[in-house]
Amino acid sequence: MDKDFDNWYHNTGLISMAIYFTASIRYYNLYRKLMFQVVSYANSILFKWIKTYLYSFLVMLVLPIVFDIISIFYPELNSYTGSWWFFLFFSIIMYYVAITGYANPIVTKIPFEISMFDKKPALLLSSNYSTENIIIDIEHETFKENHSPEIENWKAKIETLIQAQKLYQNPELTLTDLAKKLETNAAVVSKTINQGFGLNFNDFINNYRIEAVKTSFEIGEHKKSTLLGIAFDCGFNSKATFNRAFKKNTGLSPKDFLNKR
Template sequence: MTFYFNAYSSILLFGFLQGWIYALLFWFRGIREGRLSDRLLAGVLVALCFNIWVYMLGFGGIEILWQQLDFFPRTLAFLLPPLYYFYLRSQFDVTFRFEWKDLSHIVLFVVDAAYRLIVFAQGPSFVRYWENTYHNPLHLDDLFFVVGTGQHLLYLYWSFQLYVHYQSWIKDQFSNTEPVSFVWFRNFLIALALLVSADFMVTMLDLWLNLSFWEDWWNNLVGVVLIYYVSITGYAQRQPGRQLAFSDDPVVLPEQPAADAAKSAIVLTPEQKRLHEQLLNVMDAEKPYLNPDLSLADLARRMKLNTTSISQLINAGSGKNFNDFINAYRIMEFKKQVLMPAHAHLSLLGIALDCGFNSKATFNRAFKKQDNLSPGEFLAQHQQTQ
């Protein structure tokens, strides 16, 4: 069995090897550091590798999939969407573990694999009979493709929803969201959406123009690019120092009229008012916002309250999430210090870092959001009024 290297087979082979090498790296790192997310991302890479190996072997002149293994399951296409969805869930919540109900996510994969294995087990002659009599005339491959595309779209939607909800959650939990923002996840999901789009377009062109094996491989090239991106960027992704415990499960609240709900969002009880005043006193006197890594849990421990209570005090008392609440104090501190003559020799960024911000980008973004102008513009306006 000889593998022929050419422009087509070599590109796919290098991507295939890249995926498997990093899948092993992720797997061993996941075991070593006890991270389920790494092991699931290893599974994502393996699934992506099996998406391209059919064309890789075909371009390399190896016909085993069309001869000895005809009709044997060739890909993990129906397993890929659940893998990347649960990968995101396990990254956002270190306590995530699989439950029996999660087996429902692999039903399509099991049905497809069982169907092919049952037919394959009957022997080559039966496989040819089945393909010519039922499988091909009924266009079952086209049906599987449509179902697979629909599955991808559904899981991409769920994954994007999960990511959006997570982004909202961290703003209520951390004053410094950059280390836990996982911006690459958004790009990862966009890349997966591009792969699904490429698969769909190439398949439509193939049905329309009846492309040859050498002409309809472009979605496999996109798959190789995705393998390189996921392996390199995913492995280099910095893991947060904090233990994340995000849950996307909906919180069931008692029903109430819309007008009452709006009032309850802004009206504090006498006890809450007392605690809110205590919170403001702590912020003014102890200045916990100067800690760039301050979290809602840190502030709750300082106030001797649970995180739910402190979050409600901030949301109801200030109308802001935790991140905006803390940044407002940092901006106020920055404005005080930047106008001090003794600080005239300091840079704006240096003062911002002393006030609790962790980076120039975060500082500028928070300042612009609150005052609708940049720190430099604020300073210039003040100097003009002097």
């Protein structure tokens, strides 16, 4: 046996993989929370392949443990020839992770930094990098209603602006975009939406889009256009996101909703 593969080496590697896996889940969850707080198209950038990757990595983590348990009853598996199946499966998973990773490049239009250890875990950078950086406290966001004069004032401004300019029709609308039009910072808008409306930014904007879709149904647009065409006109950027948001808002799929009218 190669001394480089003694138990201490094997166990240290396993521990480092476990730490990496735990940190990856933590980082992904923070990223997921942040996207729902700052963009109106969060579902399209959550990258399902990352979940698949995490599951694959978990298999890689569990596989050596399973191998060690089986080896207790079958010591001959500890030899190089006896452990071929372990290295085969491990290699297949490694190649799968590498290929899916390179096949799904991430390009983010939202500049941000996340710290897994700070009390304020998300730093949403300003879009032009010339103003002060904005902190969105995604770890401790609250959706409890707040009827303070300040919140009520900003609520009215936000509703008036969105309805007047139909900002929800922009499929790539962000929290920063809305804050710019209101001439304030993203933290103020985020707090108002969270506490004033009891929603995150993504769901808040999607509700406007769904109401616009319902209005289109009422005037008979679905008889002249496809459901997907109506969804795109109202600001959605994918069929899956539209269906998910519509069911969340109404409890029905778009087709079922139309059939009940």
